Amino acid sequence: xxxxxxxxxxxxxxxxxxxxxxxxxxxxxxxxxxxxxxxxxxxxxxxxxxxxxxxxxxxxxxxxxxxxxxxxxxxxxxxxxxxxxxxxxxxxxxxxxxxxxxxxxxxxxxxxxxxxxxxxxxxxxxxxxxxxxxxxxxxxxxxxxxxxxxxxxxxxxxxxxxxxxxxxxxxxxxxxxxxxxxxxxxxxxxxxxxxxxxxxxxxxxxxxxxxxxxxxxxxxxxxxxxxxxxxxxxxxxxxxxxxxxxxxxxxxxxxxxxxxxxxxxxxxxxxxxxxxxxxxxxxxxxxxxxxxxxxxxxxxxxxxxxxxxxxxxxxxxxxxxxxxxxxxxxxxxxxxxxxxxxxxxxxxxxxxxxxxxxxxxxxxxxxxxxxxxxxxxxxxxxxxxxxxxxxxxxxxxxxxxxxxxxxxxxxxxxxx
Amino acid sequence: xxxxxxxxxxxxxxxxxxxxxxxxxxxxxxxxxxxxxxxxxxxxxxxxxxxxxxxxxxxxxxxxxxxxxxxxxxxxxxxxxxxxxxxxxxxxxxxxxxxxxxxxxxxxxxxxxxxxxxxxxxxxxxxxxxxxxxxxxxxxxxxxxxxxxxxxxxxxxxxxxxxxxxxxxxxxxxxxxxxxxxxxxxxxxxxxxxxxxxxxxxxxxxxxxxxxxxxxxxxxxxxxxxxxxxxxxxxxxxxxxxxxxxxxxxxxxxxxxxxxxxxxxxxxxxxxxxxxxxxxxxxxxxxxxxxxxxxxxxxxxxxxxxxxxxxxxxxxxxxxxxxxxxxxxxxxxxxxxxxx
Numbered sequence: 001x002x003x004x005x006x007x008x009x010x011x012x013x014x015x016x017x018x019x020x021x022x023x024x025x026x027x028x029x030x031x032x033x034x035x036x037x038x039x040x041x042x043x044x045x046x047x048x049x050x051x052x053x054x055x056x057x058x059x060x061x062x063x064x065x066x067x068x069x070x071x072x073x074x075x076x077x078x079x080x081x082x083x084x085x086x087x088x089x090x091x092x093x094x095x096x097x098x099x100x101x102x103x104x105x106x107x108x109x110x111x112x113x114x115x116x117x118x119x120x121x122x123x124x125x126x127x128x129x130x131x132x133x134x135x136x137x138x139x140x141x142x143x144x145x146x147x148x149x150x151x152x153x154x155x156x157x158x159x160x161x162x163x164x165x166x167x168x169x170x171x172x173x174x175x176x177x178x179x180x181x182x183x184x185x186x187x188x189x190x191x192x193x194x195x196x197x198x199x200x201x202x203x204x205x206x207x208x209x210x211x212x213x214x215x216x217x218x219x220x221x222x223x224x225x226x227x228x229x230x231x232x233x234x235x236x237x238x239x240x241x242x243x244x245x246x247x248x249x250x251x252x253x254x255x256x257x258x259x260x261x262x263x264x265x266x267x268x269x270x271x272x273x274x275x276x277x278x279x280x281x282x283x284x285x286x287x288x289x290x291x292x293x294x295x296x297x298x299x300x301x302x303x304x305x306x307x308x309x310x311x312x313x314x315x316x317x318x319x320x321x322x323x324x325x326x327x328x329x330x331x332x333x334x335x336x337x338x339x340x341x342x343x344x345x346x347x348x349x350x351x352x353x354x355x356x357x358x359x360x361x362x363x364x365x366x367x368x369x370x371x372x373x374x375x376x377x378x379x380x381x382x383x384x385x386x387x388x389x390x391x392x393x394x395x396x397x398x399x400x401x402x403x404x405x406x407x408x409x410x411x412x413x414x415x416x
Numbered sequence: 417x418x419x420x421x422x423x424x425x426x427x428x429x430x431x432x433x434x435x436x437x438x439x440x441x442x443x444x445x446x447x448x449x450x451x452x453x454x455x456x457x458x459x460x461x462x463x464x465x466x467x468x469x470x471x472x473x474x475x476x477x478x479x480x481x482x483x484x485x486x487x488x489x490x491x492x493x494x495x496x497x498x499x500x501x502x503x504x505x506x507x508x509x510x511x512x513x514x515x516x517x518x519x520x521x522x523x524x525x526x527x528x529x530x531x532x533x534x535x536x537x538x539x540x541x542x543x544x545x546x547x548x549x550x551x552x553x554x555x556x557x558x559x560x561x562x563x564x565x566x567x568x569x570x571x572x573x574x575x576x577x578x579x580x581x582x583x584x585x586x587x588x589x590x591x592x593x594x595x596x597x598x599x600x601x602x603x604x605x606x607x608x609x610x611x612x613x614x615x616x617x618x619x620x621x622x623x624x625x626x627x628x629x630x631x632x633x634x635x636x637x638x639x640x641x642x643x644x645x646x647x648x649x650x651x652x653x654x655x656x657x658x659x660x661x662x663x664x665x666x667x668x669x670x671x672x673x674x675x676x677x678x679x680x681x682x683x684x685x686x687x688x689x690x691x692x693x694x695x696x697x698x699x700x701x702x703x704x705x706x707x708x709x710x711x712x713x714x715x716x717x718x719x720x721x722x723x724x725x726x727x728x729x730x731x732x733x734x735x736x737x738x739x740x741x742x743x744x745x746x747x748x749x750x751x752x753x754x755x756x
Binding site: 099101103104105107108111112115116117118119191192194197198201260261282364365366368373376378379380382383 | 504755
């Protein structure tokens with residue numbers, strides 16, 4: 001570098017320093033301009049997602065409430081009943097709980113694992129202190145006398161299994177797996193399997209919605225891209241109007257249109273096309289129709305922006321060189337819009353797999369997607385560990401899809 | 417000057433703010449009846465403004481408020497399984513029954529540590545008297561799609577439906593929970609539900625069954641009896657078949673840590689008086705929990721209540737303890753079953 005001597009400048013190093021300083025200042029400025037956004041993203045996006053992922057593996061209830069019992073049960077082979085010292089530790093732990101709410105949290109957690117544990121724990125908690133429970137054996141007898149279910153190993157196994165602060169159980173349950181008494185992973189019993197099926201259904205509905213959005217959006221985007229700018233802008237506003245309306249309003253509108261006494265059915269019966277009203281609501285059809293409608297702009301916008309950049313001369317050249325117009329369209333034009341198709345399809349698909357309101361209002365139980373169960377666990381069951389595990393599953397699915405997309409398309413996303 | 421105005425405005429606003437009470441209910445016809453029987457008279461009597469809020473029973477909101485120690489709901493109507501559970505988990509304040517009234521005035525189930533029973537309601541079989549000429553008499557009839565062709569409305573969830581399925585399968589009301597507690601009994605209930613599955617239209621909000629029945633979407637439906645009564649007050653001719661209905665109570669609770677606890681207690685005490693309870697039952701066909709209210713009601717109102725002897729004769733009381741223990745597992749099994 002020193003060989004590079006610039007004419008008219010005495011000290012090239014001083015110039016370099018000046019340049020470096022200017023560069024640093026520029027970088028700093030750019031950084032300070034984006035800093036608010038970075039902080040915002042960190043606080044509103046990364047931290048909550050981190051908390052969600054942590055919650056999916058957190059398991060503090062049993063360890064906090066029953067520290068001594070957990071230690072005693074650590075050496076237990078999980079067959080038959082645990083030693084009498086475990087009974088004594090349990091009585092001591094339950095008796096030492098500062099608030100009833102702590103017992104309540106423990107009861108809820110154990111009831112996830114072993115149905116019936118709720119009333120067992122709360123009943124025992126209320127019966128404390130046990131009189132005449134001086135030795136471990138006496139405590140054991142007293143506990144079983146209070147509630148004979150303490151002589152069933154299943155409840156003890158539930159405690160032993162949750163003896164650590166972190167658990168894979170919620171994540172395993174989100175793919176219909178569980179740990180057996182010894183900790184080996186196995187499939188759930190058939191009547192408790194559900195989420196794998198729901199995940200596949202979520203993908204299936206999203207794929208169908210994406211396909212229809214593409215079939216409907218592609219011709220429209222093409223037509224828009226061929227129009228003069230003024231007309232195209234006007235029509236684009238029409239595409240965007242539903243975009244600005246609340247999803248709930250649009251879903252309610254679809255209910256009015258599609259119900260058995262609704263506009264569509266009445267028109268069809270009036271025209272004599274059908275005798276009985278078609279079932280358009282509370283099934284897959286209603287969900288797909290409404291979702292395609294809501295997500296269509298997300299398909300059209302990236303398609304349009306890519307199509308605008310495709311020079312029309314290519315297509316004309318192909319035709320003038322003797323290609324049939326349709327063949328030229330599919331072999332020359334369509335490949336040039338692949339980035340738009342990819343971006344639009346990915347966007348629609350990723351948005352679709354997270355859909356909640358539309359299937360909840362327009363679908364039957366066979367049409368609910370994963371988000372419905374997340375809401376169910378959050379609001380109704382208040383099992384936030386399970387809700388977070390399902391959320392993590394959805395997040396993982398999205399990331400995998402994006403990675404696959406990057407692999408296949410090998411270009412950056414063009415989002416319009 | 418500006419400061420003075422600000423202080424004056426604050427001084428004027430503070431008492432107004434302090435004299436508010438947020439009462440959360442399940443909305444619909446039930447919320448309207450509460451407005452007439454509880455909120456308006458309470459406002460008149462005490463000058464405290466009651467702000468009604470509707471919700472769908474999600475306990476997550478209460479838990480979030482209590483956990484973050486930012487409680488903006490003062491009194492909440494909750495269903496029976498949530499009372500004991502929330503009480504155990506520290507979501508609700510303990511009630512001071514000395515302020516509410518003599519415990520002996522109330523039906524036994526209404527008196528709990530954290531919850532005061534508001535009313536007795538029942539999940540029953542309902543049908544449109546204009547459309548169905550032969551009346552269905554039992555859950556076996558509800559399952560009989562040959563005799564009564566058409567869809568059936570059922571509440572989406574395992575609760576109640578498993579009980580109804582067992583009764584349809586010939587289990588006596590008194591034995592339902594005993595049978596359901598065994599694995600074979602649960603299998604039997606799901607098997608019976610599977611029989612009806614192609615003919616089921618699910619509902620989630622209490623307002624839906626009367627709509628479904630009136631629109632002709634379903635020929636029979638399970639429903640909350642008060643919603644059927646409310647529809648009939650609007651000129652419909654919906655009918656109820658009482659045998660095999662499941663009755664239960666809704667409760668007032670006070671979320672832990674509300675700044676208006678004393679006023680919330682006053683409200684619960686007011687809503688539990690015989691007069692308020694009787695007014696409520698006149699506005700919607702749910703039974704009073706205060707036994708003294710019964711003397712204020714005439715025979716016509718009494719006949720439509722779930723607590724009327726003729727209606728309660730073959731009814732089943734909802735078993736809170738059973739569902740608190742088995743609920744999660746059965747609801748998950750139901751979700752798995754429904755998704756197939």
